[in-house]
Amino acid sequence: MNKPLMKEMHTFGEQETSNQSSPSKKPTPPKPQNAITIAVSSRALFNMDREQDIYEQQGMEDYLKYQIQHEIEPFAPGPAFPFIKAVEAVNIRLRELYPDSEELFDVVLMTSNHAHVGLRLINSINHYQLFIERFCMTGGNSLIGYLKAYHANLYLSADSMKVREAIEEGIAAATVFSPGKITCCELSETQLRVAFDGDAVLFSDESEIIYKAHGLDKFYEHEKAHENKPLDHGPLKGFLEALGKLQQKFYAKGQRLDCPIRTYLVTARSAASSGTRALKTLRSWGLETDEALFLAGAPKGPMLEKIRPHIFFDDQMFHVKGAAELGTVAAHVPYGIAQKSQSKTARDVKKDMPE
């Protein structure tokens, strides 16, 4: 392609390779197909509890009015906020090492809020200096189409109904819950830590079905018998894979020890009796986690409190709540057999508030 003699002009929105020296150069967002896209809802990113109450008790018009009146007040951080901040820190490191690569995280705000709330969201994002340039404000309509159009690798929302829809459409998604105590300030700002449950999160729920139908012993027998047969993959396997790909980029530059991404497997499985199949499955996928904790039924909360992940994915509300009580940002993955036997608490049932 021959460039014109005069300075290259850019179409609005095309990739910027300006050779102007401007004081604060904002990086350009990567193309969706190259990036690891994380879609986050407004209520997952920010704390909108008060606004939610207004919506539920007084209706849409009052809710919108309130938002507009408080437009210049930034929202307080929500449960997914530390995760997003950590993701951006990883991007900064990636850009240092690979300035021309588009293999980065891309954060998209995916909300069914109306465009009227957009200004307050923009002001909040700028207040915290987050780098979220892509928005879809669907004014009440479904977001699923847009999630697919953006090739979303992960969708985080406070609305369990939307998350369920996404999972059914094959998109990795989880409902984020606020931790019981405030721990944002204690989380690492230099290393993104993501913890995963095993069955029905990274792996399919096939083994969990056996356990629920036939009990622990049958489950152990089955796992031993099928030790070498990899488990089927679960909804978040793709996301672990994406994290692994980025980790490799740091290893390739000799930065394994101070890789800004760290992954953890935190499973209720028993190591000797059923751990092998889990590990062999990961190996067969060419994936790894940095740390693997087999709890054999011990509560996950205290372990997670030590790990301090920015997010912990589990399919069972029992574990999600246990984690949240001890200050971990936990996200529920509504997949598999465990969903049928869970009792819904008031926290699970979220009204269809735009978020």
Added chain:
Amino acid sequence: MNVNARLRELYPDSEELFDIVLMTNNHAQVGVRLINSINYYDLTIERFCMTGGESPIGYLKAYMTNLYLSKDSKKVQEAIEEGIAAATMFPCDSENELSDTQLRVAFDGDAVLFSDESEIIVKKHGLDTFFRHEKEFENKPLAQGPLKCFLETLGKLQRKFYTKNQRISCPIRTYLVTARSAASAGARVLKTLRSWGLEVDEALFLAGAPKGPLLQKIKPHIFFDDQMFHIEGAQELGTIAAHVPYGIGQKYHKGKHIDTSDTEKNEKI
């Protein structure tokens, strides 16, 4: 037309409806075939102007046309220059399935709803200056673009449904699909719309991501953009796109400055 049917249900005596006029410089001889086609599809197009070669601009004005659609880019250009909202239609090979109960219209932002003032800054000084400029002038509304009034008329009709409590099943839905970045340059756009008392149902800020895939999900009946690059991207994925030949974007294609002489199609519509 479906919108008209809904409007007539709610407001039987109102004249605030869509009125479709066939505006062609075909000769009257072709009229019969046109009429037969219109009746075949059960369309309600009772007003015709067959100008037999002459310019339709005068008639557009006489009809106080809110929107003129044509395949002939020269006519569209003329109309825009006369201040009439107009766009050149580009059909696509394989269309997405469209709703037949809800009219969906998608608009680009700069140089379509808004003037091209900001786009000029991007082209002359680059993205960073553009971001700074937009932040500085966040509270100063952008000047209006050629299709602002059409959005306004759509909004007026939408409100007629809202007052009869039909917000959720409103048969008109509008979308803003802009290449702008939300945090860096989105505020001014939202504030401008608000200052005009207008709104869109959905707002998508793409920060440079391709518009095609998102439009494919929206499935609009028509998508207006000033840049052929985006029109082509939309077409490729099955969206009917209409080019608005306005503003500085016409002098550039895919970032490169092009010759100002247009390649024209002298088709009769």
